[in-house]
Amino acid sequence: MRIWLFKTEPDAFSLDDLQDAPDGTSGWDGVRNYQARNRLRDEVSNGDRVLIYHSSCKVPAIVGEAEVVSDAYPDPTQFSAGHPGEDSRSRPDQPRWYQVDVRYHRHFPQPLSLATIRDHAEFADMELVTRPRLSIQQITDRQYQQILALCGADEPRSATGAA
DNA sequence: GCCAACGTTGGC
DNA sequence: GCCAACGTTGGC
Numbered sequence: 001m002r003i004w005l006f007k008t009e010p011d012a013f014s015l016d017d018l019q020d021a022p023d024g025t026s027g028w029d030g031v032r033n034y035q036a037r038n039r040l041r042d043e044v045s046n047g048d049r050v051l052i053y054h055s056s057c058k059v060p061a062i063v064g065e066a067e068v069v070s071d072a073y074p075d076p077t078q079f080s081a082g083h084p085g086e087d088s089r090s091r092p093d094q095p096r097w098y099q100v101d102v103r104y105h106r107h108f109p110q111p112l113s114l115a116t117i118r119d120h121a122e123f124a125d126m127e128l129v130t131r132p133r134l135s136i137q138q139i140t141d142r143q144y145q146q147i148l149a150l151c152g153a154d155e156p157r158s159a160t161g162a163a
Numbered sequence: 164g165c166c167a168a169c170g171t172t173g174g175c
Numbered sequence: 176g177c178c179a180a181c182g183t184t185g186g187c
Contacts, residue, residue: 009185033170056185114186133169133184 024104
């Protein structure tokens with residue numbers, strides 16, 4: 001099981017929106033960057049854990065977590081005429097963009113702001129700091145533990161096995 | 164709203 | 176395949 005950080009603009013789709021979705025589950029559509037696409041398609045797996053990060057908002061922060069509940073499949077919005085995600089270069093037999101389904105897990109008691117992340121030297125090599133524009137980022141086990149601690153969140157038993 | 168960083172496009 | 180122009184992201 002891998003741990004990821006997915007970025008989203010809460011004005012467009014927030015963790016609350018995910019919580020309110022039917023079954024707390026929604027397709028993570030709209031990824032239009034090749035490296036992020038490659039990760040979604042080739043590395044993100046059903047059952048992986050996902051930290052949700054809110055960007056382009058008053059307090060950019062990690063706000064909670066979700067889990068991946070599907071394998072990658074073509075993002076239908078790329079074929080949807082007039083949709084902002086439409087890509088006229090995509091063909092149904094050769095889709096260009098992929099998505100996975102994610103299911104809401106929880107809000108953290110304490111969001112972890114980007115400012116705080118930057119204040120902590122141990123996060124200096126987080127992709128959030130080194131490659132801030134990548135929308136699908138990988139999180140190490142160690143970073144995950146540190147993030148949970150700063151968020152006041154319990155370690156989920158299934159995350160790493162032994163506590 | 165500004166602007167720096169960086170990803171993508173397209174001419175050559 | 177290079178690289179300049181352009182578009183987008185996202186913190187501030």
